[in-house]
Amino acid sequence: MSAxxxxxxxxxxxxxxxxxxxxxxxxxxxxVLDVASGHGRHARFFAGRGCRVLAIDRxxxxxxxxxxxxxxxxxxxxxxxxxxxxxGECFDAIVVANYLHRPLLPHxxxxxxxxxxxxxxTFARGNEVYGRPSNPAFLLEPGELLRIAxxxxxxxxxxxxxxARQGRDAVVQRIAAVGLRRARPLVLPSADLxx
Numbered sequence: 001m002s003a004x005x006x007x008x009x010x011x012x013x014x015x016x017x018x019x020x021x022x023x024x025x026x027x028x029x030x031x032v033l034d035v036a037s038g039h040g041r042h043a044r045f046f047a048g049r050g051c052r053v054l055a056i057d058r059x060x061x062x063x064x065x066x067x068x069x070x071x072x073x074x075x076x077x078x079x080x081x082x083x084x085x086x087x088g089e090c091f092d093a094i095v096v097a098n099y100l101h102r103p104l105l106p107h108x109x110x111x112x113x114x115x116x117x118x119x120x121x122t123f124a125r126g127n128e129v130y131g132r133p134s135n136p137a138f139l140l141e142p143g144e145l146l147r148i149a150x151x152x153x154x155x156x157x158x159x160x161x162x163x164a165r166q167g168r169d170a171v172v173q174r175i176a177a178v179g180l181r182r183a184r185p186l187v188l189p190s191a192d193l194x195x
Contacts, residue, residue, distance in 0.1 A: 015045040016097050018121045018159075021189050022176035025117035025156065026051060030092035033111065036079065036099035040066045046095070047071030054091075079104055086111055093117040100138050105148055114181040118153060120145060124160060126171035145175040153177035156186055 019042055026032060030051045034043040037055035039062045047053045047069055056077045057063050063074040077085050084107040092113050100122050112118055125141055128134035146158055156176040162169055178186065 012039060013041045013044060015041050016121055018174045018176070019045065019095060019097065019119050022117075022119050022157065023049065024187060024189060025119070025176060025178055026093040027117075030117075031090075032093045032095060033086075033089075033091040033108075035094065035096040035104075035108065037066075037074075038062045040069070040072065040074075042095045042097060043072050044069055046093070051093070056086075091116060093119070096120045096122065098122050100140060102137075109148070109152055112153075112179060114179045115183070116179045117182075118149070118175065118177045121172060121174040124171045124173040126162070130169045130171065139171075140173045145173050149175060149177045152180070154180060154182065154186070156188070 023045070026046060026049070028050055030046075032043075032046045032051045032053045034040065034046070034053055034055045037043050037057045038059065040055045043053045043055035043066060051071065053072045054075060055063060055066055055072055056075045056079070058076060058078040060076045063076060066072045066074050080101050084104070086107070089111055090113050091111055093116055094108050094112050096108070096119075098121070108118070123133050123139050125136070125139045127139055133139060142160065146155065149155060154177060156178060158175050160173045162171050
């Protein structure tokens, strides 16, 4: 039996390891915006951590799968066909995975609290060799997320390159960044370093 679009399989609900790794940057009780959330794997993850999540997507069916999850509010929004609908809203964290619509990026930075966290991971140039997406409109240019955040956010981590993803290679770009008013020092995720 295959999973329907409204009932995703277990694998599709697992949060990205990048989001899990830097979830500590999202404060307890934070108001989180999950952009292009689909079935809400990250909305579910952050709601499970006690956050208040607004999951937005243009797919009403996918969002319907979140209707019974405590801590998640949903909004059906076509981010590419409408003016920015969240003007004046402020979020403690914004998470984006596998989605790029460049005109949206300045709005996301404006909607992020001065001490908030941005966790972003999507496909980058070079991915066209491995399949979809291959349209340059949906692929970040080298260092693009760094340039977008420069001067507006403090970069905690940035990665760009080829990864093995769900049985195939992909080229991605990832950033974890916080607002310039975030208390210092920043706590980094633990890593097993040799003694």
